Every structure is written in C-alpha cells, then in structure tokens.
Amino acid sequence: ACSGGGADDGADYPTENIEVIVPFSAGGPTDTVTRLVADPMGAELGQQMVVQNVEGAGGTIGAGEASRARPDGYTLLLHHIGMSTAPALYENLPYDPQADFAPVGLVAEVPMTIISRNDLGPTTMDELATYIQQNQSTITYANAGVGSASQLCGLLLERALGVDFQEVPYDGAGPAIADVVGGQVDFMCDQTTNTSGQIRGGEVTAYAVTTPERLESLPDLQTTAEAGLPDLELSIWHGLYAPAETPEAVISKLEGALQTALADEAVANSFSDLGATVPAAEDQTPEGLAARLAEQTALWGEVISEPVG
Numbered sequence: 001a002c003s004g005g006g007a008d009d010g011a012d013y014p015t016e017n018i019e020v021i022v023p024f025s026a027g028g029p030t031d032t033v034t035r036l037v038a039d040p041m042g043a044e045l046g047q048q049m050v051v052q053n054v055e056g057a058g059g060t061i062g063a064g065e066a067s068r069a070r071p072d073g074y075t076l077l078l079h080h081i082g083m084s085t086a087p088a089l090y091e092n093l094p095y096d097p098q099a100d101f102a103p104v105g106l107v108a109e110v111p112m113t114i115i116s117r118n119d120l121g122p123t124t125m126d127e128l129a130t131y132i133q134q135n136q137s138t139i140t141y142a143n144a145g146v147g148s149a150s151q152l153c154g155l156l157l158e159r160a161l162g163v164d165f166q167e168v169p170y171d172g173a174g175p176a177i178a179d180v181v182g183g184q185v186d187f188m189c190d191q192t193t194n195t196s197g198q199i200r201g202g203e204v205t206a207y208a209v210t211t212p213e214r215l216e217s218l219p220d221l222q223t224t225a226e227a228g229l230p231d232l233e234l235s236i237w238h239g240l241y242a243p244a245e246t247p248e249a250v251i252s253k254l255e256g257a258l259q260t261a262l263a264d265e266a267v268a269n270s271f272s273d274l275g276a277t278v279p280a281a282e283d284q285t286p287e288g289l290a291a292r293l294a295e296q297t298a299l300w301g302e303v304i305s306e307p308v309g
C-alpha cells in the first residue's frame with residue numbers, strides 16, 4: 001500500500017486548488033450560491049475552490065464537462081434542479097445525472113419570483129396573466145436555456161395559464177435579468193438569489209414568489225397561491241457533485257467542508273437575505289442529494305411529457 005496515501009485513494013486530498021464548474025454565466029443565481037459556499041469550503045479544506053463558469057444549453061454543457069473530468073476531487077459541479085429535468089428534456093443527453101456523478105450534498109433551496117420589465121403595464125399577477133393570455137404571440141419570456149430553472153418555471157406558467165409564449169434563451173439568468181431591467185425582454189421567472197436586489201431596488205416589477213409562505217426577505221410579495229396560481233410552487237434545489245468513481249475519502253472531506261460552510265452564520269445570513277434556505281442537516285450528505293435527485297428525476301420525467309431540447 002502507498003505510504004501517506006497515494007493519489008488514487010485521496011487520503012492526502014486536497015493538495016492543490018479545486019475547480020467548481022458552474023454551468024451558467026457568472027453573476028447568476030447558480031454562480032451566486034457557489035461563490036457563497038466556495039470560500040468557506042476552501043478555508044476548511046486548506047485549498048482555494050475556484051469557480052469556472054461553463055455556459056450553454058441550459059446547463060448541460062457544463063454538467064457534461066464535469067461528468068468527463070478525472071474523478072480525483074479537483075473538478076466538481078455545482079448544479080440545480082436542472083440535473084433532474086435534463087433527462088426528460090433532451091433526447092441524447094451526453095451524461096447520466098445519476099450514474100456519472102458522485103453526490104456530495106444539497107447546498108441550497110431557492111424560490112423563484114415572477115418578474116417583468118417595469119413598463120410592461122400589469123401590476124398584479126391577475127393583470128399579468130390576462131396580459132400574457134391576450135398577447136401570447138408577441139410577449140417575450142427570458143430563460144437560461146432548455147434545462148434551466150427559468151425554463152422549467154416558464155413551462156409550468158404556460159400550463160397554468162393555458163398559453164404558449166415566445167422564449168428568449170440566454171447563457172444564464174444573470175444576462176437575462178439585465179435585459180428584463182433594460183426592457184429588451186418582457187418577463188421572466190427567476191430565482192430570488194438573482195432578483196431580490198432588483199425587486200427591492202424597484203428595477204423590475206414583481207408579481208409572485210413560488211413558495212407556500214411569503215418570504216421574510218420580500219414580505220410585500222404575494223405567493224403564487226395568494227395570486228391564484230397554487231400549482232406554481234417551485235423550490236430550486238442546488239447540489240454539489242464530483243465525477244462518479246471519486247474516492248470515498250475525497251467525498252467525505254468535501255461533505256465535511258460543505259457542512260462546515262453551511263453552518264457558518266455569515267453564509268446562512270447571506271442565504272436568507274437572498275430568500276434562499278440552507279438544506280436540512282441530513283440533506284447535506286451524499287445520501288440526501290442522491291435521494292432528492294432520484295425523486296425529482298422521476299417527478300419531472302412525469303411532468304415533462306415530451307423532450308424539448
């Protein structure tokens with residue numbers, strides 16, 4: 001046996017910087033969540049966790065790249081609910097989200113808000129619903145590509161309103177919301193980690209949040225249930241993954257560092273300020289993430305009846 005732990009069993013992991021792939025543009029919700037935990041995780045592990053944005057195709061480009069990385073713990077993926085929707089959305093997905101990854105743990109739960117550019121006209125969800133129904137062939141909806149959370153929310157919104165509106169794909173919700181603020185695109189369903197600042201700053205018009213109860217961070221914003229869309233309840237869960245076959249010693253070190261980061265009061269405060277919540281302790285584990293991924297993959301496989309991408 002190797003003394004001092006050879007590279008293959010990860011006993012001395014980490015001995016160099018760790019790359020975390022974020023499969024969407026910098027400055028968006030996934031990037032925000034990742035950067036909030038990367039620094040405290042790196043401090044715990046004694047190595048820098050460097051965020052690498054690998055955009056495109058609703059997060060499937062970055063996830064695919066992570067699935068092919070060496071299983072040595074130096075290339076990780078931080079991705080969200082899209083890990084569970086992509087198999088139903090893409091005929092030929094270049095990876096299997098359950099077989100090709102070793103889950104580390106759930107990182108965050110993030111609600112979504114329905115927002116529009118300020119001069120669209122409607123001011124309540126009722127008025128927006130009517131406006132969408134009356135202008136469905138001209139109104140534009142921004143999303144981050146097929147497989148993104150914003151695309152999933154858009155799908156649910158179309159079904160709730162019985163409409164089919166035009167979608168404008170971006171490489172992330174960061175650039176997308178910039179165009180909602182700028183007025184180049186009409187409306188969007190996006191995560192509070194990305195919209196809270198713009199809503200509080202009055203740069204966009206907000207209509208509803210997809211949580212059962214109102215958020216402390218956005219107390220004036222109606223829930224979708226209050227706004228007459230009870231089926232539009234959605235929490236964007238985020239998980240940290242390593243490639244399948246990554247040594248167990250590496251996974252457990254990453255799991256410990258994730259739990260330490262999520263126990264950090266500064267992280268919890270940042271999350272709550274952005275409407276996000278820290279997952280339950282038992283979900284900050286490989287088993288917790290694996291269970292959530294399996295359950296959600298089955299759920300969305302049912303809901304998303306035909307592939308889109």
Ligand code: MLT
Nearest residue numbers: 028030148149150172173
């Ligand atoms: C992002 O980080 O840009 C978002 O997760 C995109 C999305 O999933 O809507």
